[in-house]
Amino acid sequence: MNHNVYIYILVMAGVTYLVRMLPLVLSRKEIRNRYIRSFLFYVPYTCLAAMTFPAILSAPDKGMAAGAAGFIVALIAAYKEKSLVTVALLACAAVFIVERFI
Amino acid sequence: MNNGLKEDRLDIKSRSFRAGLKDGIPIGLGYFAVSFSFGIICVEGGLSIWQAVLISLTNLTSAGQFAGIGVIFAAGSYWEMAMMQLVINLRYSLMSFSLAQKLVQNVSWGHRFVVAFGVTDEIFGVSAAQPGKVHPFYNYGAMCMAIPGWTLGTLVGAVAGSLLPAFILSALKVALYGMFIAIIIPPSKKNRAVLISVVSAMALSCLFTWLPGLKQISSGFVIIIITVAVAGLAAVLAPAEEEVSHES
Numbered sequence: 001m002n003h004n005v006y007i008y009i010l011v012m013a014g015v016t017y018l019v020r021m022l023p024l025v026l027s028r029k030e031i032r033n034r035y036i037r038s039f040l041f042y043v044p045y046t047c048l049a050a051m052t053f054p055a056i057l058s059a060p061d062k063g064m065a066a067g068a069a070g071f072i073v074a075l076i077a078a079y080k081e082k083s084l085v086t087v088a089l090l091a092c093a094a095v096f097i098v099e100r101f102i
Numbered sequence: 103m104n105n106g107l108k109e110d111r112l113d114i115k116s117r118s119f120r121a122g123l124k125d126g127i128p129i130g131l132g133y134f135a136v137s138f139s140f141g142i143i144c145v146e147g148g149l150s151i152w153q154a155v156l157i158s159l160t161n162l163t164s165a166g167q168f169a170g171i172g173v174i175f176a177a178g179s180y181w182e183m184a185m186m187q188l189v190i191n192l193r194y195s196l197m198s199f200s201l202a203q204k205l206v207q208n209v210s211w212g213h214r215f216v217v218a219f220g221v222t223d224e225i226f227g228v229s230a231a232q233p234g235k236v237h238p239f240y241n242y243g244a245m246c247m248a249i250p251g252w253t254l255g256t257l258v259g260a261v262a263g264s265l266l267p268a269f270i271l272s273a274l275k276v277a278l279y280g281m282f283i284a285i286i287i288p289p290s291k292k293n294r295a296v297l298i299s300v301v302s303a304m305a306l307s308c309l310f311t312w313l314p315g316l317k318q319i320s321s322g323f324v325i326i327i328i329t330v331a332v333a334g335l336a337a338v339l340a341p342a343e344e345e346v347s348h349e350s
Contacts, residue, residue, distance in 0.1 A: 007180060011187070012166065015184050015188055019192060023195050023196075024198040024201060025211065025215065042295075042296070042333035045296050045303070047223070047325060047329040048223065049286055049300040050307040056279035059275040059276050060272045061269075074284070078288065084285070088132065088280035089277070099269055
């Protein structure tokens with residue numbers, strides 16, 4: 001069976017867009033339910049936390065030490081409430097230093 | 103009086119847009135690094151440069167695209183492609199649902215259609231971190247950094263995979279995670295329930311990554327399971343009141 005790359009791309013983009021668009025367009029009324037509101041309040045933190053750790057450990061090319069350094073430096077910088085840019089760049093710098101010099 | 107109101111509205115638009123642009127900088131940088139490697143893999147697998155760029159421009163998602171070219175290279179069915187994208191990207195539904203509550207009131211359909219295109223982990227992350235309600239122009243600002251970063255990274259990777267030295271790319275790969283951490287840590291300091299949710303989510307994520315049996319589950323699905331389980335439990339055990347009921 002011969003597949004067309006552009007149809008693949010259309011299916012990918014179409015499904016991905018629908019998944020993003022339908023909840024935004026359909027849920028126009030403010031949700032009053034306390035449980036649902038609480039659930040949605042916690043969603044970003046749990047979602048981002050699950051995606052970050054342990055994935056950050058294996059993100060750099062070599063070993064887990066560099067990733068761990070990036071993680072710890074980012075934790076400290078974030079704890080001190082540095083801006084998003086600063087925390088991101090400090091994490092990169094930590095990985096760079098560990099990979100190059102240690 | 104009417105004029106003043108109009109100026110206020112313009113002011114909010116441009117302030118939101120500029121704030122979005124600024125928060126979009128690390129997103130664009132991180133995307134550039136990740137999509138750079140995506141471009142390389144696409145061309146290595148036999149896609150054209152244009153096709154690689156088209157995928158990034160129309161999908162704007164990392165895990166879904168990486169999985170998607172896997173289906174293309176394996177000549178899987180269109181149905182398989184659709185199911186895979188649905189499972190991996192279903193977490194965006196949760197984010198869009200949450201964002202629908204977070205947007206300033208009376209946002210028109212048109213804005214919702216455009217904002218929806220830019221619902222990514224990172225853009226959602228920064229807009230969720232905004233105090234109070236979010237104006238669509240904040241998302242547009244972030245999208246103006248993220249979409250070019252993602253698309254151009256793919257282009258540069260596809261054209262010349264060897265332009266950047268490996269150690270620079272390697273370091274850039276943690277930029278996105280650093281940004282996630284900057285989003286989740288400050289609220290964890292102030293709210294014990296958020297802290298416990300964050301630590302639980304990370305611990306579960308470790309289990310799914312390392313435990314035999316569990317690690318066969320696709321990463322997109324793992325995120326869905328953990329998010330629903332931990333946020334659901336947190337909502338039952340510690341219903342958030344003051345944090346979610348913003349003055350409207």
